[in-house]
Amino acid sequence: MVSKRSRALLAALLVAALGSACAAETGADGAAAGRAGPAAGRQPQRPPGAADALTAYVERVQKAQAARALAARKWGLRATPLAAPPPPAAAEKPHITFRKGFGVGDPALPPVFTTVPTKERIVFLTIDDGAEKDPRLLEMMDELDVPYSAFLSDYLVKEDYGYFARMRDRGVALHNHTLNHRYMPALSYAEQKREICGQQDVIEKRYGKRPPLFRPPYGNYNADTLRAARSCGVRAVPLWAAEAFPDHMEWREWDRDLHPGDIILTHFRGREDWNGTMPDMIRQVMDVVTAKGYAVARLEDYV
Numbered sequence: 221m222v223s224k225r226s227r228a229l230l231a232a233l234l235v236a237a238l239g240s241a242c243a244a245e246t247g248a249d250g251a252a253a254g255r256a257g258p259a260a261g262r263q264p265q266r267p268p269g270a271a272d273a274l275t276a277y278v279e280r281v282q283k284a285q286a287a288r289a290l291a292a293r294k295w296g297l298r299a300t301p302l303a304a305p306p307p308p309a310a311a312e313k314p315h316i317t318f319r320k321g322f323g324v325g326d327p328a329l330p331p332v333f334t335t336v337p338t339k340e341r342i343v344f345l346t347i348d349d350g351a352e353k354d355p356r357l358l359e360m361m362d363e364l365d366v367p368y369s370a371f372l373s374d375y376l377v378k379e380d381y382g383y384f385a386r387m388r389d390r391g392v393a394l395h396n397h398t399l400n401h402r403y404m405p406a407l408s409y410a411e412q413k414r415e416i417c418g419q420q421d422v423i424e425k426r427y428g429k430r431p432p433l434f435r436p437p438y439g440n441y442n443a444d445t446l447r448a449a450r451s452c453g454v455r456a457v458p459l460w461a462a463e464a465f466p467d468h469m470e471w472r473e474w475d476r477d478l479h480p481g482d483i484i485l486t487h488f489r490g491r492e493d494w495n496g497t498m499p500d501m502i503r504q505v506m507d508v509v510t511a512k513g514y515a516v517a518r519l520e521d522y523v
Contacts, residue, residue, distance in 0.1 A: 284365060291363035295499060298507045301366055302514065304342055307521035314338055314481075314522055316456055329446040330434070330454050334461040334472060336481035342517040343482045343509055344369070346460065348397055348435065350376040352488040353383040357498040362390055366506065367518035371397040371435040374422045376488075381426050388427050393520045395431040396420055396454065405442045413448035420452045433458055433523065456523055460485035464505035466496025478512050483519070 281303065289300040308314075314337040322332040336344065345368040361368060370384065370392055377384055388394055398404070398415040399422070407415070416434060424430045434454040436445055441457070449457065461482040463470045473479070486501055487493075496504075509516060 287363075288365055291360075291365075295360050295364065296503055297364075297510070299510045301364060301506050301510050301516065304367075304515040304517040305340055307518065316523055319459075322459075324441075324443040324446060326443065326446075329443070330449050330457050332441065332446070332457040332459060334459045334483055335479060336483070336519075336522045338481040338522065340517070341480055341514050343478055343480075343484055343514050344458075344519040344522070345464075345484050345486070345505065345516050346371060346435070346458065346519065348485060348487050349373050349401065350384065350397075350488050351493070352490040352498060353380050354488075354490065354498040355383075357488075357502070358383075358386055358390060360499050360502055361392075364502075364506070366502075366516050367391070368516070369393045369395060369433070369519045370488075371395045371433070372419070372423065373397045373401040373437070374399045374419055375401065377422075385427060393431070393433075393518075394423055394427050394429075396423065396434040396452075398437055401437045403438060403440060404436045404445045405440055407444075409444040409448060412445050413451060416445075416448050416454065417452040420454075432456065433519075435459065458483050458519065458523065464501055464508075466494055466500035466504055469505070469508055478509065478514055480514075481522075484509075 285300070285303055288303070292300040316331050316333055316336065318327065318331045319333045319335070322334075345366065347368055348371045350370070350372045370387060372384060372394055384394060396416060396419045399418045400415060402411075402415060404412050404415070420430050430453050432453070432455040434449045434452075434457055436457065439459050446457065461472045462478065462484045464484055464486040471477070484505060486505065488498070489501070490497060494501075506516075
């Protein structure tokens with residue numbers, strides 16, 4: 221079902237749209253403005269307008285949430301994931317800056333952050349590296365209609381480029397996690413640039429677009445990392461505020477909780493690496509996110 225907050229918002233928009241449509245069709249005296257009445261015995265034809273578009277939107281939201289509820293039962297979630305609000309317009313995206321204490325002395329470099337500044341009760345799901353290529357993950361996320369972003373390392377992805385092409389075709393944005401997942405601060409500037417720009421080239425060649433986002437392996441970086449990333453076309457460096465596993469969550473913040481705009485990290489892993497499968501991990505993280513009253517939104521809509 222659509223949440224109370226969503227229903228209230230949609231109802232308010234629908235009332236406003238209906239009012240605007242009526243005002244546009246009716247003059248101050250209640251008569252039709254500048255139009256002859258319908259022929260005898262025929263009903264007036266109202267042209268489609270904002271009210272019709274909004275009604276159609278409400279119906280789409282309701283159908284999508286009904287489908288999500290069925291998928292949630294199929295995949296064993298405790299509750300139906302909440303629907304994210306409409307994303308901001310491009311001109312209204314939040315201004316991203318370095319998280320306090322994460323800067324390297326040059327605010328002009330791509331900002332490093334763990335949370336997107338927003339008041340909406342949304343979080344962002346990101347998956348790193350590309351080791352596990354479980355087809356059930358693609359099916360599950362498609363049916364649940366939960367957005368996520370992938371940060372890929374070529375040494376793992378090259379085992380099956382096609383898997384991530386299928387992911388891209390489902391609307392998932394593919395971003396940079398370096399060629400070989402090396403510890404960046406130990407490398408020279410030239411080596412770091414090779415790792416980052418090389419992966420930009422791979423993703424552009426294989427998937428058609430140079431990524432705007434980059435995540436350094438292990439979350440470790442220095443000024444050279446950010447300078448190299450900027451030279452490769454990277455605009456921002458999202459880290460994470462929480463990390464998801466199949467059986468628990470780990471937290472960066474002292475209160476061990478989610479906050480509006482938090483970025484959640486997890487990894488492409490299977491039973492040989494952790495206590496569960498990729499669907500087990502998604503089930504865990506979505507149960508936590510939904511129970512805390514958050515929806516998962518698309519990171520690229522806000523950054």
